[in-house]
Amino acid sequence: MIDEFDLTPTQLDAMREIGNIGAGNSATALSQIVNKKIDMNVPQVSLIPIEDVPDLVGGPDALVVAVFLRVYGKAPGNILFVMPKKNAFYLVDGLMGKPLGSTQELDEMGASALKEAGNILAGSYLNAFFHFTKIAMLPSIPALAIDMAGAILNVVLVQLGQMGDYAMVIETKFLAEDARQASRVKPVKCR
Numbered sequence: 001m002i003d004e005f006d007l008t009p010t011q012l013d014a015m016r017e018i019g020n021i022g023a024g025n026s027a028t029a030l031s032q033i034v035n036k037k038i039d040m041n042v043p044q045v046s047l048i049p050i051e052d053v054p055d056l057v058g059g060p061d062a063l064v065v066a067v068f069l070r071v072y073g074k075a076p077g078n079i080l081f082v083m084p085k086k087n088a089f090y091l092v093d094g095l096m097g098k099p100l101g102s103t104q105e106l107d108e109m110g111a112s113a114l115k116e117a118g119n120i121l122a123g124s125y126l127n128a129f130f131h132f133t134k135i136a137m138l139p140s141i142p143a144l145a146i147d148m149a150g151a152i153l154n155v156v157l158v159q160l161g162q163m164g165d166y167a168m169v170i171e172t173k174f175l176a177e178d179a180r181q182a183s184r185v186k187p188v189k190c191r
Contacts, residue, residue, distance in 0.1 A: 014132055015045045015168070016045050017128075017132070018045075018125070018128045018129050018131075018132055019045045019125075019128075019170040019172070021124075021128035021131065022121075022124045022125035022126075022127070022128040022129075022170070023040045023124075023170070023172045023174075024040065025124035025127065025128065026040070026120060026121045026124040026125070026172075026174070027039065027040040027174060029120045029124060030095075030117065030120065030174065033095060033120075034094045034095060034097070034176065036094070036176050037176070038174055038175065038176050039174070039175050040172055040173065040174050040175070041172065041173040041175075044169075044170075044171045045168070045169070045170050045171075046168075046169050046171075047166050047167070047168055047169070048166065048167055048169055049165060049166060049167075050165060050166060050167050053153055053167055053169070054149050054150055054153045056082075056169060056171075057082045057084075057149045057153075058084070058149060059149065059150075060148060060149055060150025060151075060153070061148050061149070061150065062084065062148065062149045063084070063085045063146070063147070063148060063149075064082050064083060064084055064085060064088075064146070064147070064148070064149045064152065065082075065083055065084075065085055065088035065106075065114060065144070065145070065146050066080055066081065066082045066083075066144070066145050066146075066152045066153075066156070067080070067081040067114060067115060067117070067118030067142045067143070067144050068080050068081075068142065068143045068144075068145070068156055069118060069119075069122050069139040069140050069141075069142045069143075070139070070140040071122075071126065071137045071138070071139055071140075072137065072138050072139075072140065073135065073136050073137035073138055074135050074136070074137070075129075075133075075135050075137055076137075077137075078156070079118075079122050079125070079139065080153075080156055081117075081118050081121055081122075082149065082152075082153075085146060088106075088114060088146075089101075089103040089104070089106070089110075090103075091113075091114065091117060092106065092110040092113050092114060094176050095113040095114075095116075095117065096109065096110065096113060106146060111144050114144055115142040115143075115144050118142040118144075119139065119142055122139040122142070123139065125170070126138075126139060
């Protein structure tokens with residue numbers, strides 16, 4: 001799908017490197033918060049038609065947690081972090097210092113923790129983008145939703161569709177040293 005944009009090998013490598021740096025910085029920041037080592041798998045970077053985004057998270061009926069941020073600056077856009085509900089609850093447990101599997105419902109503190117994680121992730125990716133392009137961008141205050149992927153993505157994709165027909169997808173897996181379940185985080189930035 002990236003071929004549709006005729007990206008040069010150098011441009012494609014730059015996209016991957018931005019993803020690697022952003023994910024690495026995110027893992028470091030989250031490690032410091034939870035006081036545990038967090039590993040991350042090298043992200044897969046792709047450009048896809050916006051209408052294909054729901055399929056990336058298990059289809060329209062998958063129950064997910066999403067953190068949405070607008071991006072302001074010379075290259076405005078949107079960032080959407082999407083993860084399965086169970087993984088989001090594991091992340092809350094890790095961030096709040098609870099045993100994994102403790103969170104069964106998202107309370108105000110858990111929602112705040114996920115929004116802050118979204119803030120950290122967005123900042124890490126935007127800083128990596130700035131490092132390569134010298135284009136400064138700032139994220140908005142994050143919004144959080146728990147619902148079926150189709151319901152969340154329909155609302156967000158209408159907004160994303162106003163900015164372009166394609167989304168840049170950076171798929172990243174984070175795994176805490178004592179976790180048995182990886183948290184899959186999919187930032188989606190509109191192209």
